[in-house]
Amino acid sequence: MFERAKGNNFGVITCQSCKAFFRRNANKSINVFNCEYEDNCDISIANRKTCKKCRLKKCFAVGMKKEWILNEDERQLRRKQIEDNRHKREKLMRDKEIKSIEQEITQEINDTNGGKLSQESALKLQLVSTQPSTQSLSANSHYLNKHESNCLLELLGAISHLTTPPIPSSNAVNGFFRSPEELMNYSVEVFDSYLSDFVDSIKKISAFQHICLNDQIALVKYGCLEVKMIRIGVSFDIKNKCWSFQTDNNDTIKLSLNLFKGFKTNTYSVLKKYLLRVVNELDHDHLILNLLVPILFFNPERPNIIHKEVVVLQQQLYVYLLQRYLRMKYGSESDVRNKFLRILNLMQDVQALDKLHKQNMITTVSLNNFGPLLKEILDIQTDLCIHN
Incomplete structure (x- = not known):
């Protein structure tokens, strides 16, 4: 509410500072805080730290909801859901890439005579990394390098x-x-x-x-x-x-x-x-x-x-x-x-x-x-x- 808004937090568009403040204090009784100015502070970016009670009241007044604060179990479940969704997206991307690879291999073999692949045709495949061929790829790379793809194409062409x-x-x-x-x-x-x-x-x-x-x-x-x-x-x-x-x-x-x-x-x-x-x-x-x-x-x-x-x-x-x-x-x-x-x-x-x-x-x-x-x-x- 005081700095540049970063997103929808607990039902209201707020800055990160107010998001963190509300998460820490919303579940506490408002009476545990004291106000030296009869609960009537004018909360601004300059004095927001001087009165927690009035700042919390303002959070509630603009519509922030403490029911939306996750407990530890809910936060762990949320993190797990985010991680699972990330894995699903990565798997979907890999599956699409593998399917594309298999289709290109099949087409390349069908387009050759007797399954014998030329160097030129092998280099056309998207299996080859976009990095220079002289640069070695790590074992965790999601691409086959030129030598690896040529070996695979040679094998599939032979046993087809x-x-x-x-x-x-x-x-x-x-x-x-x-x-x-x-x-x-x-x-x-x-x-x-x-x-x-x-x-x-x-x-x-x-x-x-x-x-x-x-x-x-x-x-x-x-x-x-x-x-x-x-x-x-x-x-x-x-x-x-x-x-x-x-x-x-x-x-x-x-x-x-x-x-x-x-x-x-x-x-x-x-x-x-x-x-x-x-x-x-x-x-x-x-x-x-x-x-x-x-x-x-x-x-x-x-x-x-x-x-x-x-x-x-x-x-x-x-x-x-x-x-x-x-x-x-x-x-x-x-x-x-x-x-x-x-x-x-x-x-x-x-x-x-x-x-x-x-x-x-x-x-x-x-x-x-x-x-x-x-x-x-x-x-x-x-x-x-x-x-x-």
Whole structure:
């Protein structure tokens, strides 16, 4: 009321000084204060501190309401609401930014030939920081720098071609796979085609080129089916609880999750657990699943690896990239740390599914139907196939 007004305080436009005075004294009885001039002081900016009683009376007279003063519990609740609203606004901004990033990545990949990105096209993306490229960004930055964005684009461009081969139309009876045996026979039948596509895709990742031939072979042999298990989380239709595939005559055939109940192993329960984690832990975020592909693939603990330190280096690159993406999406360090650990737990589900898938193929399909590449991947000896 005496200085320049700063806002609406307790129902009246006042200065900060009167706001603070009223909060301190409004709940006190006005009779605890004494006035030396018969309660008739002319309160102004010059003498406002000389008589608290008349100043308080003037506050009430202009309409300030003590009922609007918050107690300690109410102030804490108010602060919490403000903080929660701030977090919601920040999350909304991050979600919009992530969605924009994903759309730009998808468009950029679709606009390239064979998923191979040029340096010029990669630099067009808004993923790149507005800061000079020579200036390093902190780990908490909400932008990927040029090197990080190029690595991400390279990865997504490479694995975008890991598609399921067309299914023979003879399998599309009633539009569904009919039995576990039919599914496993199909998996064996198309394995060579899948492996060829997998090798072509993984060779497009520059990190793979830094690894010696012996270690490349070991990584492909022991990692190709695990990557396939990750990818089933990308294509799963959670609403209809099935996968959809194209046949060789452009019809659609569906694979129901319930079909896996027919396996003698516990495939159904492990698979369902994995798919639910994809939805609940990853918010069905396909970008996170795709980042798990190289983390799982570049596993230095694979058999027959010679240069483990080189493989570890490539794996750490994508671990770091996943952590950077999570910081962009979730913001809070504690949230990022917890989310990252839960995501890594998915890898245990993937490895369990890989073992079950191999076991199901071996026990369901005649080994004589296995091609030489699949026999090598599964370490099946030729003499075992002859007597099967």
